[in-house]
Amino acid sequence: MSHDQDRRVEVAGVEVSMCHYVDGERVDSPTTFETRSPNDWDTVLGEVARGDDEIASLAMAAATAAADDWADRGPAGRAEVLHRLADVIDDHVEPIAQVEATDMAFNLQSMRARLVHRGAENFRNYADLARDHVEREWDSKGTHNRVIRMPAGPAVVITPWNAPWMLSTWKVAPALAAGNPVVLKPAEWSPLTASLLGDLADEAGVPPGVLNIVQGIGEEVGAALVADRRARRISFTGSPEAGRLIGRAAAENLVPFTAEMGGKGPLLVFADADLDAAAKKAAWQYDDSGQVCLAGTRLLVDESVVDEFLERFHAHVDDLVLGPSTDPDTDICPMVHPDHVARVLGFVERARDNGDEILRGGGRADLGPLYVEPTLVRPRDNQSEVVQREVFGPVLTIQTFADEAEAIALANSTEYGLSAIVYTGSQERAVRVGEGVRAGTVWVNTFLVRDLTAPFGGCRISGIGREGGDFALEFHADLKTLQILDGSTG
Ligand code: NAD
Numbered sequence: 001m002s003h004d005q006d007r008r009v010e011v012a013g014v015e016v017s018m019c020h021y022v023d024g025e026r027v028d029s030p031t032t033f034e035t036r037s038p039n040d041w042d043t044v045l046g047e048v049a050r051g052d053d054e055i056a057s058l059a060m061a062a063a064t065a066a067a068d069d070w071a072d073r074g075p076a077g078r079a080e081v082l083h084r085l086a087d088v089i090d091d092h093v094e095p096i097a098q099v100e101a102t103d104m105a106f107n108l109q110s111m112r113a114r115l116v117h118r119g120a121e122n123f124r125n126y127a128d129l130a131r132d133h134v135e136r137e138w139d140s141k142g143t144h145n146r147v148i149r150m151p152a153g154p155a156v157v158i159t160p161w162n163a164p165w166m167l168s169t170w171k172v173a174p175a176l177a178a179g180n181p182v183v184l185k186p187a188e189w190s191p192l193t194a195s196l197l198g199d200l201a202d203e204a205g206v207p208p209g210v211l212n213i214v215q216g217i218g219e220e221v222g223a224a225l226v227a228d229r230r231a232r233r234i235s236f237t238g239s240p241e242a243g244r245l246i247g248r249a250a251a252e253n254l255v256p257f258t259a260e261m262g263g264k265g266p267l268l269v270f271a272d273a274d275l276d277a278a279a280k281k282a283a284w285q286y287d288d289s290g291q292v293c294l295a296g297t298r299l300l301v302d303e304s305v306v307d308e309f310l311e312r313f314h315a316h317v318d319d320l321v322l323g324p325s326t327d328p329d330t331d332i333c334p335m336v337h338p339d340h341v342a343r344v345l346g347f348v349e350r351a352r353d354n355g356d357e358i359l360r361g362g363g364r365a366d367l368g369p370l371y372v373e374p375t376l377v378r379p380r381d382n383q384s385e386v387v388q389r390e391v392f393g394p395v396l397t398i399q400t401f402a403d404e405a406e407a408i409a410l411a412n413s414t415e416y417g418l419s420a421i422v423y424t425g426s427q428e429r430a431v432r433v434g435e436g437v438r439a440g441t442v443w444v445n446t447f448l449v450r451d452l453t454a455p456f457g458g459c460r461i462s463g464i465g466r467e468g469g470d471f472a473l474e475f476h477a478d479l480k481t482l483q484i485l486d487g488s489t490g
Helices: 053-072 074-090 093-103 108-131 164-178 192-204 218-227 240-252 275-290 306-319 338-353 404-411 427-436 469-475
Strands: 008-011 014-017 020-022 025-028 032-037 040-049 137-140 143-151 155-158 182-185 211-213 233-237 257-260 265-269 296-302 357-360 375-378 395-401 419-423 441-444 477-485
Touching (some): 008 040, 014 093, 032 093, 074 093, 074 164, 074 192, 093 164, 155 164, 164 192, 164 233, 192 211, 233 240, 265 275, 275 306, 275 395, 306 357, 306 395, 338 357, 338 395, 404 427, 427 441, 469 477
Parallel strands (some): 155 233, 296 395, 375 395, 419 441
């Protein structure tokens, strides 16, 4: 391991460090892993440092050493730094967008228009919320009571590959605003925008050790980080399978843990809905090749309108353009990795074997090995694997219901409960169905509109705990009740 020996590679015209970022310095590892662009799988973008137990320990030591000073700055002092970071991010829209579009094949237009700024907003929003927080104070039983948020200490933040920039900033921001130094480990299939975050933090004057970024494989450096006894919080987004392992490590050290995990969201369409709007939104669930945890992948449609719905749905899907993430005409980008394509096509094969009906797609598109056709499956019954398990690709299912009760029962019939989408023209139904569906977020006649102060998370195997607004800030704090006996002090 060598300190301050940076290795940089040009990715989409941007110099990106392939090294870890620890204590404000770039640190390399003796071994590496490859990162490639889904837009051009034959070319290796770079050899990224492959962290191990040693680098995990170094990063945890840096975060631990930085903890007191960062806590002592208080919410207002930290907010100043985090606002500077947000401003620096807003000044670097193009390089961040280009690197994400190349490394992960995230749609370049979406990155430019919305998601880079959303990263900046994550820092501003949490900084302001923490700074403007009003402590709860009250008198009872002859004492004056005050609830104080104490920074908990170093936080380990682990993110998935599907929206690396957005999710890294979304998860790092509340920890930093709450006063906890962070060790961030991004996913090995899309590590590069997290690396840029180290440069941006440096430019913004984030003190050394407050934000550390460790690259590597989940089972290696990820496992070492979550097992480290210096971690006082673990914040994870990824699959339920990895969530279970990380939860065990957290339990071993008695460390609070939040997990944002998979989804199998229903998209319910009632007969009184604007059918064309519903069909268009359903078609757009293929966005990002379906690699979206919140996607409404189970289309549940009133049987009286299913034929008309399907006609409109197919027309909207026909309009979607598959192509490289950097092409301005592209709607659906390539999938992230050949292993993931194989996993997704495995679901389709097993659906065929099960007697499920493939209504459209079902194979690779002829653009290249990482493109999968938008696929629609009518399952034999509700127990089909393709209905019950998260596919995380461009594969939707369609089922019908006879009435509202059946619609809600089908919506709630999987182990997941992250999100749901409802299309209806009736206010009463919107409220009834919204209340009846078990999910962390239910959108009615819209999708992905997010208020960053609202709680965000999942029920059942979709999540433990909530992020968003004060919910994330409280997770990252140790709450203390200070009670002073009335009249006992001057
Ligand atoms: P994953 O669980 O395989 O990996 C997620 C992260 O965990 C990666 O950084 C990985 O390296 C790390 N990891 C894996 N095993 C680990 C271990 N034993 N110890 C420590 N770290 C470990 O998930 P993925 O394939 O990267 O992402 C896809 C999944 O993420 C899907 O299930 C998707 O629904 C979910 N997701 C959920 C949300 C949400 O907000 N609920 C958002 C995005 C993605």
